[in-house]
Amino acid sequence: MDNDIKKEGDGQERPETELEKVQKERDEYLDGWKRAKADFINYKKDEAARLEQFVKFSNESLLSELVMVLDSFDLSLTAIKDEATQKGVLLIKSQLEDLLKKYGLERIKVKEGDAFDPGRDEAVGEVEAQAPPGHIAEVIAAGYTLHGKVIRATRVKLSRIQNKE
Amino acid sequence: MAKILGIDLGTTNSAVAVMEGGEPKVLENSEGLRTTPSIVALSKAGERLAGLLAKRQAVVNPKNTIYSVKRLIGRKWDDPEVQRDQKYLPYAIRKSETGGVEIEMGDRWYKPEEISAMVLQKLKADAEAKLGETVTEAVITVPAYFDDSQRQATKNAGEIAGFTVKRILNEPTAAALAYGLNKQKNEKICVYDFGGGTFDISILEVGDDTVEVKATGGDTHLGGDDFDRTIIEYLVAEYKKQEGIDLSKDTLALQRLKEAAERAKHELSSATETEINLPYITSDASGPKHFTMKLTRAKLESLVQEFIDRSIELVKTAVTAPAPKGAGLKLSDINEVLLVGGQTRMPAIQEAVKKLFGKDPHQGINPDEVVAVGAAVQAGVLQGDVKDILLLDVTPLTLSIETLGGVATPMIPKNTTVPTAKTQVFSTAADNQPSVEVHIGQGERPMMADNKTLARFILDGIPPAQRGMPQIEVTFDIDANGILTVKAKDKGTGKEQSVKIEASTALSKDEIERLKKEAAEHADEDKKKKDGIDTRNNAEALVYAAEKALKDAGDKVPADVRSDIEAKIAKVKELKDKEDIEAIKTATEDLSSTLQKIGEAVYNKKDDGTPPQPAGN
Numbered sequence: 001m002d003n004d005i006k007k008e009g010d011g012q013e014r015p016e017t018e019l020e021k022v023q024k025e026r027d028e029y030l031d032g033w034k035r036a037k038a039d040f041i042n043y044k045k046d047e048a049a050r051l052e053q054f055v056k057f058s059n060e061s062l063l064s065e066l067v068m069v070l071d072s073f074d075l076s077l078t079a080i081k082d083e084a085t086q087k088g089v090l091l092i093k094s095q096l097e098d099l100l101k102k103y104g105l106e107r108i109k110v111k112e113g114d115a116f117d118p119g120r121d122e123a124v125g126e127v128e129a130q131a132p133p134g135h136i137a138e139v140i141a142a143g144y145t146l147h148g149k150v151i152r153a154t155r156v157k158l159s160r161i162q163n164k165e
Numbered sequence: 166m167a168k169i170l171g172i173d174l175g176t177t178n179s180a181v182a183v184m185e186g187g188e189p190k191v192l193e194n195s196e197g198l199r200t201t202p203s204i205v206a207l208s209k210a211g212e213r214l215a216g217l218l219a220k221r222q223a224v225v226n227p228k229n230t231i232y233s234v235k236r237l238i239g240r241k242w243d244d245p246e247v248q249r250d251q252k253y254l255p256y257a258i259r260k261s262e263t264g265g266v267e268i269e270m271g272d273r274w275y276k277p278e279e280i281s282a283m284v285l286q287k288l289k290a291d292a293e294a295k296l297g298e299t300v301t302e303a304v305i306t307v308p309a310y311f312d313d314s315q316r317q318a319t320k321n322a323g324e325i326a327g328f329t330v331k332r333i334l335n336e337p338t339a340a341a342l343a344y345g346l347n348k349q350k351n352e353k354i355c356v357y358d359f360g361g362g363t364f365d366i367s368i369l370e371v372g373d374d375t376v377e378v379k380a381t382g383g384d385t386h387l388g389g390d391d392f393d394r395t396i397i398e399y400l401v402a403e404y405k406k407q408e409g410i411d412l413s414k415d416t417l418a419l420q421r422l423k424e425a426a427e428r429a430k431h432e433l434s435s436a437t438e439t440e441i442n443l444p445y446i447t448s449d450a451s452g453p454k455h456f457t458m459k460l461t462r463a464k465l466e467s468l469v470q471e472f473i474d475r476s477i478e479l480v481k482t483a484v485t486a487p488a489p490k491g492a493g494l495k496l497s498d499i500n501e502v503l504l505v506g507g508q509t510r511m512p513a514i515q516e517a518v519k520k521l522f523g524k525d526p527h528q529g530i531n532p533d534e535v536v537a538v539g540a541a542v543q544a545g546v547l548q549g550d551v552k553d554i555l556l557l558d559v560t561p562l563t564l565s566i567e568t569l570g571g572v573a574t575p576m577i578p579k580n581t582t583v584p585t586a587k588t589q590v591f592s593t594a595a596d597n598q599p600s601v602e603v604h605i606g607q608g609e610r611p612m613m614a615d616n617k618t619l620a621r622f623i624l625d626g627i628p629p630a631q632r633g634m635p636q637i638e639v640t641f642d643i644d645a646n647g648i649l650t651v652k653a654k655d656k657g658t659g660k661e662q663s664v665k666i667e668a669s670t671a672l673s674k675d676e677i678e679r680l681k682k683e684a685a686e687h688a689d690e691d692k693k694k695k696d697g698i699d700t701r702n703n704a705e706a707l708v709y710a711a712e713k714a715l716k717d718a719g720d721k722v723p724a725d726v727r728s729d730i731e732a733k734i735a736k737v738k739e740l741k742d743k744e745d746i747e748a749i750k751t752a753t754e755d756l757s758s759t760l761q762k763i764g765e766a767v768y769n770k771k772d773d774g775t776p777p778q779p780a781g782n
Contacts, residue, residue: 039186057197068421071421072445075444076444076453115210116210118222121221123223123226125224126225141420149197161209
């Protein structure tokens with residue numbers, strides 16, 4: 001401190017430097033305070049959004065596992081030959097699907113001939129088919145979204161691309 | 166201030182974390198997942214994909230789907246590892262002009278760092294979307310055994326992706342940072358990292374804020390994937406024995422088995438037995454076939470025991486073999502053991518490691534995320550220069566005010582970040598009480614006498630009133646310097662009194678510990694004591710209410726009811742100051758139910774003896 005004063009030499013400059021120092025400090029503190037305040041407001045927003053997401057997706061693990069039960073229904077429907085039984089199983093399945101729909105679970109609509117979209121589909125193999133090469137030839141297992149988020153991609157086989165050599 | 170990302174760039178999966186409000190936080194990617202496959206592809210439609218999307222088309226596009234590029238980065242073509250990997254990688258690699266490796270994707274040849282950069286770009290874009298701001302700086306982790314060339318190549322990958330790489334950090338060091346072990350002095354740490362495709366073992370020595378890698382070991386081709394494959398092979402073989410049907414050629418069946426095997430593996434981490442149940446797995450001439458099989462933890466463990474045994478042998482080598490193969494230490498020299506990688510959730514692995522070292526490994530942080538978390542901690546240290554002066558203190562102990570019966574009523578709980586303020590309204594305990602004493606204490610015990618008194622003052626001049634009527638507003642305010650101001654204000658008269666306590670947070674560390682310890686030790690007896698006080702306070706309040714009700718109701722109360730109540734009041738009063746809390750409770754409840762007779766009597770009188778009809782009938 002003593003050194004500083006001596007270096008300044010001119011006594012008139014001192015108050016200004018002090019003032020500048022204090023102003024600088026003030027700016028720093030004000031900035032810090034504003035940041036802290038902004039951080040807090042942002043944090044509150046984030047928390048609110050996070051909570052909303054949390055509520056929306058709190059069932060995600062349960063629903064993801066129920067998807068496998070829906071798979072089994074789909075498989076049983078192709079295996080059951082008796083019409084009356086088939087109808088019954090179909091009704092149970094749609095009963096379950098309707099219920100899950102209320103919680104945000106939706107079946108992704110994909111059909112043969114659609115273009116392959118890795119954002120929605122998962123390719124598990126290739127087959128010779130009528131569909132244009134690289135397009136969906138066969139849907140192996142349905143995909144599902146929960147409030148728009150893909151929780152299981154549709155498993156598909158693609159039409160083989162010929163003459164690749 | 167711009168954030169620095171902590172990135173765990175893994176062989177199979179990557180993760181990103183960032184410091185937020187002083188805490189590391191793992192960021193979800195655009196698919197809503199906390200880890201991202203380290204896979205890049207050029208799709209058949211000519212689109213470049215990274216992460217999960219690349220993985221979803223890997224089966225049909227093996228030549229242009231690049232994974233495990235970490236096995237190639239920064240290595241020479243002649244490296245035995247590269248020669249070994251070349252045999253099983255489905256995509257084409259060749260020797261570059263400089264003697265390194267090049268990878269073919271589409272009709273172009275890429276350097277491994279360019280491929281890694283595409284993974285990093287995806288991580289960067291997702292992190293930016295999540296944070297809502299541009300991120301340009303990163304800490305990226307690499308295995309401890311990476312040489313200079315591999316580290317430089319990883320750094321280059323970061324720069325290609327648009328990052329300024331602030332630090333290349335060893336993965337085991339990151340794990341140690343995540344657990345805060347860097348502060349220890351002269352400790353030797355063993356990090357056991359069982360990932361999806363690689364097994365790494367590192368021996369670290371921590372001293373004076375530096376972390377030195379003493380030895381590394383492991384197997385670059387041993388991982389959780391081996392476990393899954395073994396389980397699926399077992400299930401397929403068992404099914405063949407049972408039903409005579411081979412599921413290994415059926416894509417859908419295999420897919421379902423794979424999922425079921427993974428789930429079974431997870432379930433068997435907590436349960437000892439699980440049932441795998443897959444209806445309509447396939448069909449033959451006789452009709453549809455189902456898959457049901459019980460899998461026990463013991464069976465699972467016997468299936469993968471060879472992998473666990475191998476990993477334990479590698480740990481022994483890394484710790485005990487003389488340099489350069491190992492650290493040349495005894496197993497008992499290891500002070501801390503860390504488990505990293507999803508596979509370490511398996512109880513058999515935890516047991517094996519525990520048995521080897523004779524101590525419990527550190528747990529608590531998600532083993533899939535611990536490296537990314539540690540990288541974020543390092544990033545926080547690097548960006549933390551400004552943060553330090555903004556560090557906010559917390560109250561070490563609860564600040565309370567004494568209420569009826571000597572109870573310490575908390576105003577500001579411990580661990581509250583300061584500055585903070587809290588206001589609560591209290592009242593008087595007796596009729597015409599002219600003043601209240603505000604007694605401020607510090608500590609965790611429920612009775613004020615057991616806590617440390619900070620200050621007392623008296624607020625007087627309260628006008629005569631029934632107990633409970635005056636409103637005394639008490640405010641506790643702690644500023645950023647830990648100075649506590651307590652103010653009491655009579656809302657009726659506006660009269661107020663306050664006190665300033667300078668040293669409310671300036672207790673010595675020992676003192677804080679002592680008070681906390683005492684609170685824990687006395688928890689049970691304190692609870693009993695407080696229950697006693699609460700019961701007495703209730704009894705007193707009820708006696709007061711009963712006497713008042715009798716007085717208010719006057720002659721509307723029949724003589725027999727009145728004498729009954731008076732007797733019960735006398736009983737409560739008599740018991741109130743004795744030790745038998747249960748007796749006080751019983752007497753109070755008895756009085757409380759008898760009191761209702763006053764109400765009945767009053768209403769009956771009003772209606773000339775006919776009881777009022779219930780409303781709404």
